[in-house]
Amino acid sequence: MDSLKVLRVRKNISQQELGEALGVSQITISSWEQGKTNPSSKNVYELAKFYKVEPTVIFNAIFNQ
Secondary structure, X not given: OOOHHHHHHHOOOOHHHHHHHHOOOHHXXXXXXXXXXXXXHHXXXXXXXXXXXXXXXXXXXXXXX
């Protein structure tokens, strides 16, 4: 089961780069990866599109950390 961080690292991009791609801050990305906050449903779908995965992969990464 992949975490949000693993998905990002596998793409070889920084939190800053992912944040820019999604229109959120690097701090927001860090917060999601640490499980401090969860992305909105809109951002779950944006993450899924970005990583070219089904949204369920993102949900699993968020809720099974």
